[in-house]
Amino acid sequence: MFDPISLSGKMNRRDLCKIAVGSTLSFALPGFDLKAAEKRGPERRKSVIILWMGGGPSQLETWDPHPGTEIGGPGKAIKTAMSGLQISDMYPLLAEQLESMSVIRSMVSKEGDHERGTKYFKTGYRPEPTTVYPALGAIITHQAPNSKLEIPQHISLGNTEFPARGGYLGGHLDAFRVRDPGKNIGNMRARVEPPRQNRRLENLNIVSQAFQKGRVIQTQKTLHQSTIDRALTMMSSEQLNALEIDKEPESVRKAYGDSPFGRGCLVARRLVEQGVHSIEVNLRGWDSHANNYTGHQTQAAMLDPGFSSLLKDLKSRDLLDSTIVLCIGEFGRTPKINPLDGRDHWPTGFSCIVGGGGIKGNVIIGETDPTGKEKKPAEPVQIQDLYATILQKLNIDHTKELISPIGRPLALSDGNPIKKLI
Amino acid sequence: MKPNILKWKAVCLPLCVVGLVISLVTWASSSPINNSPKAPMTTEGSAFENTVKQVDQLFEDQWSENDISASEFSDDLNQLRRLSLALHGTVPSLEEIREFERMEGNDRLERWTQKLLADRRFADYFSERLARAFVGTDQGQFIIFRRDRFKAWLSEQIEANTPYDELARTLISGEGLWTGDPETNYITAASADGNLDRNKLTGNTVRAFLGQRIDCAQCHDHPFDHWKQSDFEGLTAFYGQVEVELFGVRQNEDLKYEVEDRETLEKRVVSPEVPFLGECLPQEGTLREKLAAWVTHPQNRRFERASANRIWGLLFGVPYINPVDDLPAPTNLSESSPDVLDILGKDFRENGYDIKRMIQIIVASKPFRLSSQSENSEPEQVERLTDSWAAFPLVRLRPEQIIGSMLQASSLKTIDQNSNLFMRGRRFFSEINFLNEYGDLGSDELNDFPGTIPQALLRMNGEFAQDNSTASLLNSVGRIAGLDISDEKRIETCFLVCLTRIPTSSEKDYFLKQYQATQNQNERVKVTEDLFWSLYNSPEFSWNH
Numbered sequence: 001m002f003d004p005i006s007l008s009g010k011m012n013r014r015d016l017c018k019i020a021v022g023s024t025l026s027f028a029l030p031g032f033d034l035k036a037a038e039k040r041g042p043e044r045r046k047s048v049i050i051l052w053m054g055g056g057p058s059q060l061e062t063w064d065p066h067p068g069t070e071i072g073g074p075g076k077a078i079k080t081a082m083s084g085l086q087i088s089d090m091y092p093l094l095a096e097q098l099e100s101m102s103v104i105r106s107m108v109s110k111e112g113d114h115e116r117g118t119k120y121f122k123t124g125y126r127p128e129p130t131t132v133y134p135a136l137g138a139i140i141t142h143q144a145p146n147s148k149l150e151i152p153q154h155i156s157l158g159n160t161e162f163p164a165r166g167g168y169l170g171g172h173l174d175a176f177r178v179r180d181p182g183k184n185i186g187n188m189r190a191r192v193e194p195p196r197q198n199r200r201l202e203n204l205n206i207v208s209q210a211f212q213k214g215r216v217i218q219t220q221k222t223l224h225q226s227t228i229d230r231a232l233t234m235m236s237s238e239q240l241n242a243l244e245i246d247k248e249p250e251s252v253r254k255a256y257g258d259s260p261f262g263r264g265c266l267v268a269r270r271l272v273e274q275g276v277h278s279i280e281v282n283l284r285g286w287d288s289h290a291n292n293y294t295g296h297q298t299q300a301a302m303l304d305p306g307f308s309s310l311l312k313d314l315k316s317r318d319l320l321d322s323t324i325v326l327c328i329g330e331f332g333r334t335p336k337i338n339p340l341d342g343r344d345h346w347p348t349g350f351s352c353i354v355g356g357g358g359i360k361g362n363v364i365i366g367e368t369d370p371t372g373k374e375k376k377p378a379e380p381v382q383i384q385d386l387y388a389t390i391l392q393k394l395n396i397d398h399t400k401e402l403i404s405p406i407g408r409p410l411a412l413s414d415g416n417p418i419k420k421l422i
Numbered sequence: 423m424k425p426n427i428l429k430w431k432a433v434c435l436p437l438c439v440v441g442l443v444i445s446l447v448t449w450a451s452s453s454p455i456n457n458s459p460k461a462p463m464t465t466e467g468s469a470f471e472n473t474v475k476q477v478d479q480l481f482e483d484q485w486s487e488n489d490i491s492a493s494e495f496s497d498d499l500n501q502l503r504r505l506s507l508a509l510h511g512t513v514p515s516l517e518e519i520r521e522f523e524r525m526e527g528n529d530r531l532e533r534w535t536q537k538l539l540a541d542r543r544f545a546d547y548f549s550e551r552l553a554r555a556f557v558g559t560d561q562g563q564f565i566i567f568r569r570d571r572f573k574a575w576l577s578e579q580i581e582a583n584t585p586y587d588e589l590a591r592t593l594i595s596g597e598g599l600w601t602g603d604p605e606t607n608y609i610t611a612a613s614a615d616g617n618l619d620r621n622k623l624t625g626n627t628v629r630a631f632l633g634q635r636i637d638c639a640q641c642h643d644h645p646f647d648h649w650k651q652s653d654f655e656g657l658t659a660f661y662g663q664v665e666v667e668l669f670g671v672r673q674n675e676d677l678k679y680e681v682e683d684r685e686t687l688e689k690r691v692v693s694p695e696v697p698f699l700g701e702c703l704p705q706e707g708t709l710r711e712k713l714a715a716w717v718t719h720p721q722n723r724r725f726e727r728a729s730a731n732r733i734w735g736l737l738f739g740v741p742y743i744n745p746v747d748d749l750p751a752p753t754n755l756s757e758s759s760p761d762v763l764d765i766l767g768k769d770f771r772e773n774g775y776d777i778k779r780m781i782q783i784i785v786a787s788k789p790f791r792l793s794s795q796s797e798n799s800e801p802e803q804v805e806r807l808t809d810s811w812a813a814f815p816l817v818r819l820r821p822e823q824i825i826g827s828m829l830q831a832s833s834l835k836t837i838d839q840n841s842n843l844f845m846r847g848r849r850f851f852s853e854i855n856f857l858n859e860y861g862d863l864g865s866d867e868l869n870d871f872p873g874t875i876p877q878a879l880l881r882m883n884g885e886f887a888q889d890n891s892t893a894s895l896l897n898s899v900g901r902i903a904g905l906d907i908s909d910e911k912r913i914e915t916c917f918l919v920c921l922t923r924i925p926t927s928s929e930k931d932y933f934l935k936q937y938q939a940t941q942n943q944n945e946r947v948k949v950t951e952d953l954f955w956s957l958y959n960s961p962e963f964s965w966n967h
Contacts, residue, residue, distance in 0.1 A: 112615040115561055129558060129625055130637050152875065171874050177859075187876075187883040196952060199936075203956035210926050211962040214795025217804040218816040224873060224961035231878035345615075406635065406748070 044322035046357045046394050047277040048140060049268050051307060052122075053329030054160055055114065055286035056350075058343050060335065061296040063087050063351040064105045064368055071335035071372035073293055082362050090300035093308035099362070100320065101311070101355030102421060104386070106366020106377035109331055109347040114287070117330035117347065118162040124384040124413045131404055135164030136387050137278030138173035139412050142166075143396045146275055150237035152176030155271060157264035158282035168404045175280055182245040182253075182263030188235055201232075242274035243267055252313075257305035265306035269313050272323055281306075286329055290340035303327075314356065324357030324390055335372025349377035354386065358393045360421050384415025392417045470783065473769040477787040480762055485812050492812035496793040498522075500967070501531055503922040505785060507819065507966055508737045509538045511547040512826035515836040516898075516919050535785055539778045542581065542839050548777075549577035550822070551736050555630050555746075556593060557611035566610045566666060568600050575604035586729055586775040587718035590631050594714035595707075599670035606671040609664060618666050620679070624658040631717050633728025633749040648751075649697070655681055656695030660713035673708045723752040726767030726775075733780050734766070737790065739817030739966050790814070794967040817966045818873060824964055825856040825886075831920045831958070832890040832897045852886055859884070873964070881959050891955040893947050903950040909937040916950065920957035 039045075060066060065077040065088045077086040081099035111117040111126065120126045123133035134142070141154045156163045156175035166173025178186060190197045212219045219225075234240070245253060245266050256262040264281040271279050283303060288295035307327060314320040332350020333343035349368040355361050367378040391398040391413055398417070401409040485492050496504075502522055506514040514522070522534055538544055553573050562569070579589055596605040612622040625637040639654035662679025665672055680689045694709055696702075702719035704712055718725050727749060735741030742762060743749055755764065770780050784790055789811040796813050798804050807813045819827065829852060830837055859880050881887055893900035902915050913933045917925045925933070936949045957963060 113563065116614055128637065129622065129629070130635055174874065174876075176876055187879040189883060191883055191888045192952075196948065200952045200955050200959075203933075203952060204959055206929060206932050207956055207960040207962065210929055211960065211967075214793075214797070215816065215967070216799050217801050218794065218808075219961060222816060222818065222873075222961055222965060224964070227873045227875060227878045228882075228959070231875045231882065234875065235879075235883075406745070408638075 040318035040322075042321040042358065044319070045144075045146075045275075045277065046322045046324065047272045047279065048137065048324045048326070048357070048390060048394070049272065049310070050137070050280045051265075051303075051325070051327040052160065052280050052282045053286050053303075053327065054118070054162075054282055054284040055288075056117070056329045056331040056333060056345060057286040057299070058288065058292055058296060058333035059105065059346075059349070059351040059368065060333070060343075061088050061090065061293065061300075063103050063353060065089075066335075066368075066370045069370050069372075071337070071370070073337060075293065082364075085364060088296075088300070090297055091304045091308075093304045094311075097308045097311040097315075098353070100315075101325075101353055102359065102361055102363040102365070103351060103353055104365045104381050105349070105351045105368055106380050107328070107332070107350050107352055107386075108377065108380040108382060112331060112345045112347045114330060115162060117345075121328065121330045121383050122162070122164055123167065124387040124415065125410075130406060131408070131410075132165065132167040133410075134167035134169040134173060135175070135280075136390070137164045137175060137280060138166040138169055139391070140278045140394060140396065141173055142169050143400075143412070144277065144394065146277060149239065149275055150233050151239045151242065151274070151276070152234075153276060154278040155276055156280045156282065157181040157267055158260045158284075160280075160282040160284065163282075164278075164280050169402070175278075178243060178267070180260060181243070181267040181281075183260075185240065185243045188240060188243075190235060204228075239274050242270040242276070245270070252309075255305060255312075256309045257302055259302040259306070261302045262306040262309075265310040269310055269317075269319075272314075272319060273317070288333065288342050289338070289344055290342040292333065292337065292341060292343040295342075311356075320356045322357055324354070324359055324393060326352065326354045326386075326390070328352035328354075335368075348375045349380075352386075354390075354421070357390075359389065363420050365418070365420055381418060382415055384413050385418050386415070388413040388415040389417040389421050392422065469769070469773070470779070473765060473783050474786045476765050477762055477783065477789075480760075480765065481788055481811060484810060488806070488810065490806060490810055490812050492788070493793040493796050493807070493814070495791050496814065498531060499922050499924075500793075501791060502534065504790070504814075504966060505531075505535055505538055507823055507827070508739075508785070509535075509547065509781070510541065510543040510826070511823050512543075512830040512837075513920070513922055515830055516834045516915070517836045519918055519922065532782070532786060535782055539781065545577045545581040547822075548580050548736070549573050552576055552580075555732060556608055556626070558626075560611070562611050563613055563615075566600055566613055567607055568604065569607070571601055571604035572607035572611075580777065583776060583778055586770070586777055587725070588775070590718050590725070591711075591714035594627060594631075594717065595710040597670065597672050603670070609671045610666055613666055618664065620658050620661040620664075621654075623661045623664075624654060627713075627717065628657065629747040631728060632722070632724040633731055633747050634724065635745075635748045653697035655692045656697065657713070659692045659694035660709045662692075662694065663709050673710065675708075720771055723764075723767060724749070726770050727752060727763040729770060729775070730763045730766035730780065733777065734763075734784055737781065737784050738815060739820075740815055742811075814967065819964050819966055821857050821860040822853065823966075824860065824881075825853050827963065828886065828890055828958060829853075832899075834898050834901055834919065856880070856884075856886060878959075881964070882955075887955070887958060891951050891958065893951055899951055899954045900947075903947040909934055912937075912950065913953070916953050916957060920954065921960070921962050 060071065060073060061075055065075055065086065066072040067075060067077045076089040078089045078092065078095055080087055080095040081097065082101065085098060085103060087095060087098075109117055109120060111120045116127050119133070122135045124136065125133040127133070137154045146153055154164065154173060154175045156177045158181060159179050163177055164175040192200070208225065241247075245263060248266060253263075253266065256266040261281060261283040268279045268281050283299065285295070285299055311320070311325065314323050314325070331345055331347040334346045336343075338344060349366070365379055365381060369377075388398040396412065398411065398413040398415070400412050402412065404410050499519070502514050502519065506512055506518070522530070525533065527533075550573060553569070553576055557569070557572065592605050593608040596603060596608065598606050600607050600610050609618070609623065612619045612626065621640045625640065628634050628636050634649075636649045636654055639649040639651050641651070643650045659679040663673050663675055663677045665674045665677065678691050679694070680691050682689055694712070696716055699716070699719065699722055702721050703716045707715065716722065728747070731741050731743055731749060732746055735746045749763075752764070760768070766780060766783065769783060770776070773779055792812065792814050794814040794816055796804065796807055798807060808815050829848070835841070860877055890897060891899060893903045898919050902912060902919070905912065905915075907915075910930060913930055914924050917923060917929075933949070933953055937946060940946045940949060
């Protein structure tokens with residue numbers, strides 16, 4: 001009988017399901033290479049974690065404070081472990097962890113709208129109607145897939161309106177979304193006990209056969225079965241444990257903070273250890289058109305413990321040399337405080353933190369005008385430059401061109417690596 | 423006396439409350455429209471049949487020229503499924519299947535198509551499809567862009583069968599407020615960050631109505647087509663006098679359209695100019711009215727060809743020429759013979775740009791009626807067959823069709839505007855959640871992408887899938903499991919509800935054995951539940967075939 005669906009050569013789908021349901025071991029694909037997973041330090045294959053600050057955080061209440069000025073607001077600045085760097089005093093925990101990171105205070109964008117700004121900053125290309133550009137994480141997965149993984153290679157943790165997408169590279173490179181990380185792994189578990197699940201899968205086989213009749217080639221091309229097989233493999237994979245945090249000591253969970261973002265940071269660390277190379281952790285709620293200062297305090301209460309614990313853990317586990325961490329949003333906020341005590345959208349001269357994975361630390365790039373009158377920052381940096389830098393550190397040639405579906409050659413990033421960070 | 427009154431009150435009050443609740447519930451669940459339209463008689467004249475014949479002849483000639491033997495005709499039930507998926511975005515309900523089975527006559531599919539087109543579900547489903555083509559799927563700026571109003575307006579136009587050229591003209595030249603004159607959302611959708619992006623409007627207009635992608639000519643000449651940057655600028659200048667103000671979209675005749683030269687960085691004024699068919703540009707009207715008249719001018723064949731290609735795409739799931747908005751320039755019909763878009767386009771133009779008519783022509787023609795099965799098992803042969811429309815293509819259902827089908831299959835009765843509020847509400851919310859998780863295809867929905875793992879997980883383990891494969895008083899699994907019918911009939915009903923076909927004899931035997939092995943009713947219910955789950959997850963369920 002023709003069996004169109006074998007993942008691993010000889011084993012057919014039914015065998016696969018039988019074993020899959022009864023066992024918790026993964027078998028269909030070779031397990032994750034322990035040696036690679038255990039490698040620490042700079043030899044380890046590199047991962048990228050993007051902490052996505054949806055809504056656009058204020059540079060003045062984060063990494064570029066101007067205390068005591070007209071635009072500075074009520075906030076103060078504190079010293080950090082990086083010499084010469086002061087950040088907002090809302091981040092005391094993070095301040096201690098920044099010695100090997102770098103700060104860019106001169107990000108510039110041309111998009112002042114959330115949707116367009118997010119698409120631009122997640123992909124490195126300004127949005128346009130005829131091409132959906134892939135996010136950085138999708139590009140990394142596309143260029144350097146990890147065949148040892150049974151769980152998704154590109155993961156988005158926490159809720160977001162505009163998750164990282166595969167764009168013209170295909171829907172299979174869309175970030176796999178875990179909306180409530182550490183609490184709920186979504187649809188990863190079967191709804192019925194193994195014997196019934198087994199019967200369901202056997203049924204499925206029977207019904208699929210009838211459909212294949214006269215459509216052998218066509219049904220093969222749909223990849224329907226192989227997609228189901230991969231989903232089943234994932235459901236029974238031990239690697240799924242990386243998404244669970246209940247075995248982490250309570251003190252660790254506490255340090256990261258019991259918020260979706262804090263749990264997301266902890267899960268992100270576990271995913272890096274498992275060999276996932278593209279991860280996004282989302283923290284929404286930065287769009288402070290009113291009450292900017294108190295709004296940012298609420299946000300900082302989640303960002304400070306999560307971000308700082310992540311850096312601390314990566315360092316203590318010797319993983320920071322192989323993990324690039326980037327904390328960024330779609331734009332910054334106006335120096336001028338509006339009548340509602342808020343700050344509005346500001347796509348010129350805003351800040352991000354980047355470091356790890358071989359990116360040069362202790363660097364401060366750019367400067368903004370403390371009076372807020374001069375829009376343009378010193379040493380402006382575009383997002384595509386930052387992505388070109390990151391891709392270079394991952395040993396991916398950012399100038400490499402892919403052909404979009406409409407036949408247009410597109411570089412992975414059309415920016416230039418930032419010399420100061422290399 | 424007093425205690426008596428109190429007693430009365432004590433008795434009456436609860437009764438009144440119960441009565442009120444009952445009447446409210448009855449009202450809420452009653453149908454706002456009394457009767458679903460009955461299948462009408464076919465009334466098409468010979469011009470209609472002529473066009474269908476021409477389309478069929480064209481394909482037959484092509485097939486025999488290339489030595490291709492087309493697939494057999496598909497059976498009526500499968501046609502029914504295709505029609506419901508294309509026009510309503512769901513599989514047909516058991517109720518509809520039974521009604522169709524009772525119909526007689528050779529033209530019952532044609533009559534059924536007319537019934538589907540007269541149903542409000544058609545207008546609603548098509549308004550979403552067309553809205554994507556007109557304004558994309560970006561959320562846009564809520565204050566000045568109201569997608570909900572736009573869709574509702576579009577749905578009314580489709581319901582009223584407004585000529586498509588008129589629809590296009592209204593969109594391009596509309597004035598007023600985005601809430602009161604919802605067609606103006608076509609303009610405001612191009613607003614970002616307080617500025618109206620006129621280049622985006624031009625790109626959209628040319629893609630949606632002329633089926634050409636000239637967006638790249640915004641910055642440079644088109645690399646292989648004949649579009650020049652100056653063509654793009656000249657077209658954009660027609661949008662040069664439109665303004666989005668607090669009180670709505672309006673023309674401001676004082677505005678001049680200026681562009682910054684990319685090399686000299688100097689501003690220069692561009693005057694409105696069309697790249698071809700200048701004679702079709704009227705003298706009168708505002709700039710946008712002139713543009714609208716030019717785009718939809720009967721001599722501008724790009725308009726009718728682009729429309730035909732889009733409708734074809736919405737019916738088959740893949741456009742006749744892919745991508746849907748990048749068509750080659752029309753050929754000179756005095757030198758070469760017409761292609762299918764020319765034939766459909768001519769009929770469209772000569773018959774009042776009637777969308778419903780074009781749909782009826784396409785679904786009556788051979789390519790739509792052929793089976794997706796073939797004897798061939800050579801990959802290249804199969805590819806030749808599908809490339810030449812000699813077999814129906816296998817097309818993945820879009821997310822709204824999947825959710826629509828799962829919902830419909832969870833009920834034996836038709837879910838439409840006649841359904842009760844609960845069902846309609848469930849449909850509304852399930853659709854939003856499901857789309858969110860399943861991943862929306864966005865406006866490039868006519869491109870074929872393989873399914874993803876999160877989608878497979880959602881179908882297998884999602885909450886909605888779980889609800890629909892757990893027997894209850896309200897859903898079809900529970901109803902079918904509880905019916906006092908033979909197990910053979912039970913299996914058949916499950917297949918009809920989910921896959922719109924009867925099971926093969928080996929399938930029937932296989933599931934009969936499962937029922938025979940059961941000890942009690944509880945186990946039998948589980949057999950039905952598992953059968954349902956398998957049908958939902960089968961490739962046949964999530965592909966159009």
